[in-house]
Amino acid sequence: MSPDPFRLRDPLRARAFADLLARHAPPRPVRIVHVCGTHEITIAQHGLRELLPDGVEVLEGPGCPVCVTSTRDLDRAVKLAESGAIVCTFGDMTRVPGTRRTLAEARAEGADVRVVLSAADAVTIAREHPDRPVVFFAVGFETTAPGTAAVLLEGPPANFSVLCTHKLIPPALSALMSTPPVHIDAFLAPGHVSTVIGARAYAGVAERFHVPIVIGGFEPLDVLYALWLALRELREGRAEVVNAYPRAVTADGNRRAQELLARAFEPCDAVWRGIGTMPASGLRIREDLARWDAERRFAIEGEPEEERPPGCRCPDVLMARAVPADCPLFRTACTPLSPVGPCMVGAEGACHVWYRYGGRPKL
Numbered sequence: 001m002s003p004d005p006f007r008l009r010d011p012l013r014a015r016a017f018a019d020l021l022a023r024h025a026p027p028r029p030v031r032i033v034h035v036c037g038t039h040e041i042t043i044a045q046h047g048l049r050e051l052l053p054d055g056v057e058v059l060e061g062p063g064c065p066v067c068v069t070s071t072r073d074l075d076r077a078v079k080l081a082e083s084g085a086i087v088c089t090f091g092d093m094t095r096v097p098g099t100r101r102t103l104a105e106a107r108a109e110g111a112d113v114r115v116v117l118s119a120a121d122a123v124t125i126a127r128e129h130p131d132r133p134v135v136f137f138a139v140g141f142e143t144t145a146p147g148t149a150a151v152l153l154e155g156p157p158a159n160f161s162v163l164c165t166h167k168l169i170p171p172a173l174s175a176l177m178s179t180p181p182v183h184i185d186a187f188l189a190p191g192h193v194s195t196v197i198g199a200r201a202y203a204g205v206a207e208r209f210h211v212p213i214v215i216g217g218f219e220p221l222d223v224l225y226a227l228w229l230a231l232r233e234l235r236e237g238r239a240e241v242v243n244a245y246p247r248a249v250t251a252d253g254n255r256r257a258q259e260l261l262a263r264a265f266e267p268c269d270a271v272w273r274g275i276g277t278m279p280a281s282g283l284r285i286r287e288d289l290a291r292w293d294a295e296r297r298f299a300i301e302g303e304p305e306e307e308r309p310p311g312c313r314c315p316d317v318l319m320a321r322a323v324p325a326d327c328p329l330f331r332t333a334c335t336p337l338s339p340v341g342p343c344m345v346g347a348e349g350a351c352h353v354w355y356r357y358g359g360r361p362k363l
């Protein structure tokens with residue numbers, strides 16, 4: 001039986017967790033980083049930061065797939081659309097600023113850019129337009145990548161291809177811990193990614209960097225429970241992977257999804273917007289599926305990396321070194337209607353979430 005969601009939002013239990021958090025907080029400032037826009041939404045929407053003891057900070061790192069898609073990849077998608085291909089992607093991606101323009105702006109000038117909910121939708125469009133190239137601009141982490149893999153392995157039509165920018169979470173955690181200055185004491189790992197990769201997938205990171213990693217669900221009490229376990233580990237000097245979301249996550253994850261990923265993709269270095277290249281943090285389409293790889297099929301290059309607008313703190317926000325309110329453009333020059341940086345575009349971007357709910361609202 002699935003848990004009653006209202007019990008997982010019970011304010012009295014949340015207060016009890018606040019007491020536990022206060023009792024187990026180490027006697028020093030602590031920074032816990034999550035890499036998941038859905039966690040940020042839960043934390044901000046339910047005012048969970050108000051329940052944290054003094055000195056305990058929770059920040060969002062590179063957890064929004066839209067925010068971390070590099071300008072180079074975005075520019076490639078724009079160029080493909082401008083060259084006559086039908087470019088299909090998720091809604092938020094059409095609004096992310098590239099070097100010259102967004103996909104939505106390219107569409108306004110006549111390019112054929114379509115919003116889809118899945119790779120399978122893009123295949124349907126390819127079947128409907130056999131005389132035109134149809135490119136699926138694939139973004140997202142281990143949660144969306146199996147859907148792209150399944151489509152590639154099913155043998156889509158010849159006019160279909162994938163511009164693959166899928167990224168992997170565990171290598172991103174390693175890169176965050178390897179890029180000085182590092183101010184991360186523990187990770188709250190994303191529940192949905194973990195359903196695919198399994199709890200064991202984080203063991204190497206926890207061990208190598210001696211950092212606690214607690215996998216958390218998405219209801220308010222899920223998050224508080226996971227934070228409590230992270231604080232307890234820190235206080236006791238442990239650095240283990242703990243699965244605080246066992247109703248959805250197992251030690252080994254979803255073997256079928258992992259098999260699809262392994263058959264369709266191989267790991268590659270990937271550029272994360274605002275961060276740079278992270279080793280083995282991306283997925284590239286395997287050689288035997290190359291005929292559906294837009295990168296191999298079309299000669300498309302991105303523009304040189306853009307200059308950041310003056311004052312923009314997106315790289316610091318994506319590296320969990322700043323919160324949105326630290327950016328001078330937040331809520332002034334940069335809003336969801338007029339985003340300056342990618343963190344304000346995606347519904348899971350830290351700046352977008354803070355704009356909607358506020359980062360530290362009173363309960």
Ligand code: SF4
Nearest residue numbers: 314327334341344351
């Ligand atoms: S407020 Fe805008 S410019 Fe500043 S960090 Fe956020 S997205 Fe980037």
